[in-house]
Amino acid sequence: MIAEVAQGVREFLTEAEHHELLQYVLDRESEFSAATVQPRGTRSAVVDERIRSSLVLDGLGRFEALFTERIKEQLEAVRVRLGHPAFPLGRIELQVTANGDRDYFGMHRDSDGGDTRELTFVYFFSAEPRRFSGGELRIFETLVEDGQVVPTDRSQTIVPRANLGIFFPSRHDHEVLPVRVPSKAFADSRFSVTGWIHRK
Numbered sequence: 001m002i003a004e005v006a007q008g009v010r011e012f013l014t015e016a017e018h019h020e021l022l023q024y025v026l027d028r029e030s031e032f033s034a035a036t037v038q039p040r041g042t043r044s045a046v047v048d049e050r051i052r053s054s055l056v057l058d059g060l061g062r063f064e065a066l067f068t069e070r071i072k073e074q075l076e077a078v079r080v081r082l083g084h085p086a087f088p089l090g091r092i093e094l095q096v097t098a099n100g101d102r103d104y105f106g107m108h109r110d111s112d113g114g115d116t117r118e119l120t121f122v123y124f125f126s127a128e129p130r131r132f133s134g135g136e137l138r139i140f141e142t143l144v145e146d147g148q149v150v151p152t153d154r155s156q157t158i159v160p161r162a163n164l165g166i167f168f169p170s171r172h173d174h175e176v177l178p179v180r181v182p183s184k185a186f187a188d189s190r191f192s193v194t195g196w197i198h199r200k
Contacts, residue, residue, distance in 0.1 A: 005141045005156040005168060007078045012070060012123055012165035021063055022125055022191065025096055029186050032057050032098055037108070053103045054176075057096040060193065068092050070165075071121055071195060078167045079119070087118050090198035099135055099190040101181040109142075110196060111170035112149055120170045121195035124160040131188035135160050135179040142172050160190055170196060 013021065032055035036045035060067060071092055079086065111117040122137060141154040149171050158166055168174070179190045 004082060005154055005172065006139050006158065007081050007167045008158070009074050009078070009165040009167070011163055012074075013066075013125075013163060015163075017066065018125055018163045021060075021193075022127060024061065024063065025057065025098070025125075025191060026187055028057060032096075035097065035105075040112075050106075051108070052105045054105065055098040055100070055189075057098075060094050060096065064094060067094055067123070067193060067195065071197065074165070074167070075119075075197065082119075082167065082169065084119065084169055087199035090116055090200040092198070093196040095194050097192050097194055098186065099132075099176065099179040099192075100186065101132075101184050102178060103176075103190075104178040105176040107140075107173055107175045109149070109171055109173055113144070113147075113171060116198040116200075117170040117196045118199050119167055119197040120172075120174075121193075121197060122166045123193040123195075124162055124164050124191070125193070126160065126162055126189065126191045127187060128162050130160075130162070131183060131185075132179055132181045132190050134177050135190040136177045137166065138175050138177060139168050140173040142169075144171070160192065 034047045035054040035056045037051050038045045110120050137158040139156050141152045142149050181188050
Protein backbone atom coordinates (compact mmCIF):
# COMPACT_ATOMS: atom_id res chain seq x y z
CA MET A 1 0.00 0.00 0.00
CA ILE A 2 1.35 3.45 -0.96
CA ALA A 3 1.14 6.08 1.78
CA GLU A 4 -0.54 9.39 0.99
CA VAL A 5 1.61 12.44 0.33
CA ALA A 6 -0.42 14.36 2.98
CA GLN A 7 -3.22 13.66 5.44
CA GLY A 8 -6.18 15.94 6.16
CA VAL A 9 -8.29 16.34 9.29
CA ARG A 10 -11.65 18.07 8.72
CA GLU A 11 -13.27 20.19 11.45
CA PHE A 12 -9.92 20.45 13.22
CA LEU A 13 -11.39 23.05 15.61
CA THR A 14 -14.96 23.52 16.75
CA GLU A 15 -16.95 26.10 14.79
CA ALA A 16 -16.76 28.51 17.74
CA GLU A 17 -12.97 28.06 18.10
CA HIS A 18 -12.52 28.63 14.37
CA HIS A 19 -14.42 31.94 14.49
CA GLU A 20 -12.64 33.05 17.68
CA LEU A 21 -9.26 32.39 16.07
CA LEU A 22 -10.18 34.42 13.00
CA GLN A 23 -11.30 37.35 15.16
CA TYR A 24 -8.12 37.09 17.27
CA VAL A 25 -6.00 37.38 14.10
CA LEU A 26 -8.06 40.21 12.57
CA ASP A 27 -7.63 42.19 15.81
CA ARG A 28 -3.83 41.89 15.44
CA GLU A 29 -3.39 43.07 11.85
CA SER A 30 -0.87 45.71 12.98
CA GLU A 31 1.34 43.04 14.59
CA PHE A 32 1.96 41.13 11.34
CA SER A 33 5.33 41.53 9.60
CA ALA A 34 6.83 40.55 6.25
CA ALA A 35 7.58 36.82 6.00
CA THR A 36 11.20 35.75 5.80
CA VAL A 37 13.07 32.81 4.29
CA GLN A 38 16.36 31.23 5.28
CA PRO A 39 18.49 30.62 2.18
CA ARG A 40 20.10 27.18 2.07
CA GLY A 41 23.50 27.11 3.70
CA THR A 42 22.89 30.27 5.76
CA ARG A 43 21.81 30.90 9.35
CA SER A 44 20.06 34.23 8.86
CA ALA A 45 16.46 34.86 7.81
CA VAL A 46 15.82 37.49 5.12
CA VAL A 47 12.81 38.99 3.34
CA ASP A 48 12.94 37.82 -0.29
CA GLU A 49 9.70 38.33 -2.20
CA ARG A 50 11.13 36.44 -5.19
CA ILE A 51 10.62 33.31 -3.05
CA ARG A 52 7.93 34.22 -0.53
CA SER A 53 5.43 37.06 -0.30
CA SER A 54 3.13 37.09 2.75
CA LEU A 55 2.66 38.48 6.25
CA VAL A 56 3.27 36.44 9.41
CA LEU A 57 2.42 36.61 13.10
CA ASP A 58 4.62 34.64 15.47
CA GLY A 59 2.78 33.12 18.39
CA LEU A 60 -0.91 32.38 18.80
CA GLY A 61 -1.46 33.70 22.31
CA ARG A 62 -4.21 31.74 24.05
CA PHE A 63 -4.64 29.53 20.96
CA GLU A 64 -1.10 28.14 21.27
CA ALA A 65 -2.09 25.55 23.89
CA LEU A 66 -5.26 24.63 21.96
CA PHE A 67 -3.35 23.90 18.73
CA THR A 68 -0.61 22.01 20.54
CA GLU A 69 -3.21 19.81 22.25
CA ARG A 70 -5.18 19.12 19.03
CA ILE A 71 -2.03 18.33 17.06
CA LYS A 72 -0.93 15.86 19.74
CA GLU A 73 -4.39 14.23 19.70
CA GLN A 74 -4.17 13.59 15.94
CA LEU A 75 -0.46 12.91 15.64
CA GLU A 76 -0.19 9.14 16.02
CA ALA A 77 -3.08 8.31 13.68
CA VAL A 78 -1.80 10.77 11.07
CA ARG A 79 1.77 9.48 11.33
CA VAL A 80 0.60 5.91 10.72
CA ARG A 81 -1.54 6.90 7.71
CA LEU A 82 1.43 8.79 6.25
CA GLY A 83 3.69 5.75 6.74
CA HIS A 84 6.09 8.05 8.62
CA PRO A 85 8.53 6.45 11.11
CA ALA A 86 7.79 6.92 14.81
CA PHE A 87 9.82 9.62 16.57
CA PRO A 88 10.08 11.01 20.13
CA LEU A 89 7.94 14.16 20.22
CA GLY A 90 9.77 17.41 20.80
CA ARG A 91 8.55 20.99 20.53
CA ILE A 92 5.84 22.29 18.21
CA GLU A 93 6.44 25.66 16.50
CA LEU A 94 3.40 27.68 15.39
CA GLN A 95 3.02 30.71 13.14
CA VAL A 96 0.07 32.51 11.50
CA THR A 97 0.32 33.46 7.82
CA ALA A 98 -1.82 35.97 5.94
CA ASN A 99 -1.63 35.69 2.15
CA GLY A 100 -2.99 38.81 0.46
CA ASP A 101 -3.40 39.70 -3.18
CA ARG A 102 -0.65 38.19 -5.39
CA ASP A 103 1.10 36.56 -2.42
CA TYR A 104 2.66 33.11 -2.80
CA PHE A 105 5.43 30.85 -1.49
CA GLY A 106 7.70 29.20 -4.05
CA MET A 107 8.85 25.59 -3.94
CA HIS A 108 10.73 24.75 -0.75
CA ARG A 109 11.30 22.16 1.96
CA ASP A 110 10.87 22.73 5.67
CA SER A 111 13.64 20.23 6.42
CA ASP A 112 16.50 18.57 4.58
CA GLY A 113 17.08 16.19 7.48
CA GLY A 114 19.72 18.38 9.07
CA ASP A 115 17.33 19.71 11.72
CA THR A 116 14.66 18.18 13.97
CA ARG A 117 11.50 19.04 11.98
CA GLU A 118 9.62 15.79 11.22
CA LEU A 119 6.10 16.81 10.18
CA THR A 120 4.60 20.04 8.91
CA PHE A 121 1.05 21.06 9.83
CA VAL A 122 -1.15 23.62 8.05
CA TYR A 123 -4.58 24.77 9.25
CA PHE A 124 -6.82 26.97 7.08
CA PHE A 125 -9.24 29.41 8.74
CA SER A 126 -10.24 32.18 6.32
CA ALA A 127 -13.63 33.84 6.46
CA GLU A 128 -16.56 32.06 4.82
CA PRO A 129 -17.71 32.47 2.15
CA ARG A 130 -14.16 32.71 0.84
CA ARG A 131 -13.26 36.11 -0.62
CA PHE A 132 -10.04 35.06 -2.33
CA SER A 133 -9.10 32.63 -5.07
CA GLY A 134 -6.03 30.47 -5.63
CA GLY A 135 -3.67 29.78 -2.75
CA GLU A 136 -3.71 26.01 -3.18
CA LEU A 137 -1.07 24.09 -1.22
CA ARG A 138 0.79 21.76 -3.60
CA ILE A 139 2.91 19.05 -1.98
CA PHE A 140 5.38 16.85 -3.83
CA GLU A 141 6.41 13.53 -2.33
CA THR A 142 10.06 12.90 -1.55
CA LEU A 143 11.85 9.75 -0.44
CA VAL A 144 15.07 9.27 1.50
CA GLU A 145 17.58 7.15 -0.43
CA ASP A 146 21.14 6.62 0.83
CA GLY A 147 20.65 9.47 3.27
CA GLN A 148 19.60 11.90 0.52
CA VAL A 149 16.15 13.46 -0.02
CA VAL A 150 14.99 12.49 -3.52
CA PRO A 151 11.86 13.96 -5.21
CA THR A 152 9.30 11.68 -6.88
CA ASP A 153 6.62 12.47 -9.47
CA ARG A 154 3.73 12.08 -6.98
CA SER A 155 2.00 15.21 -5.73
CA GLN A 156 -1.18 16.34 -4.00
CA THR A 157 -2.93 19.71 -4.42
CA ILE A 158 -5.03 20.91 -1.49
CA VAL A 159 -7.69 23.62 -1.72
CA PRO A 160 -7.55 25.92 1.35
CA ARG A 161 -10.94 25.07 2.87
CA ALA A 162 -11.80 26.64 6.22
CA ASN A 163 -11.30 24.48 9.33
CA LEU A 164 -9.16 21.89 7.54
CA GLY A 165 -5.87 20.68 9.05
CA ILE A 166 -3.17 19.10 6.85
CA PHE A 167 -0.12 17.06 7.93
CA PHE A 168 2.82 16.01 5.74
CA PRO A 169 6.51 15.11 6.18
CA SER A 170 8.65 18.25 6.47
CA ARG A 171 11.10 16.91 3.87
CA HIS A 172 8.43 17.07 1.12
CA ASP A 173 8.81 19.85 -1.45
CA HIS A 174 5.78 22.13 -1.36
CA GLU A 175 4.52 25.51 -2.52
CA VAL A 176 1.61 27.91 -2.05
CA LEU A 177 0.19 28.92 -5.42
CA PRO A 178 -0.51 32.63 -6.05
CA VAL A 179 -3.49 34.14 -4.22
CA ARG A 180 -5.92 36.71 -5.62
CA VAL A 181 -7.82 38.98 -3.21
CA PRO A 182 -9.90 41.35 -5.36
CA SER A 183 -10.83 43.60 -2.40
CA LYS A 184 -7.18 43.86 -1.23
CA ALA A 185 -8.64 43.83 2.33
CA PHE A 186 -6.64 42.13 5.09
CA ALA A 187 -9.81 40.46 6.41
CA ASP A 188 -10.29 38.73 3.03
CA SER A 189 -6.81 37.14 3.04
CA ARG A 190 -5.98 33.43 2.89
CA PHE A 191 -5.22 32.76 6.56
CA SER A 192 -3.40 29.71 7.87
CA VAL A 193 -1.62 28.43 10.95
CA THR A 194 1.59 26.60 10.10
CA GLY A 195 3.17 24.26 12.61
CA TRP A 196 6.42 22.28 12.64
CA ILE A 197 6.46 19.15 14.76
CA HIS A 198 9.97 18.39 15.98
CA ARG A 199 11.54 15.21 17.24
CA LYS A 200 13.44 15.37 20.54
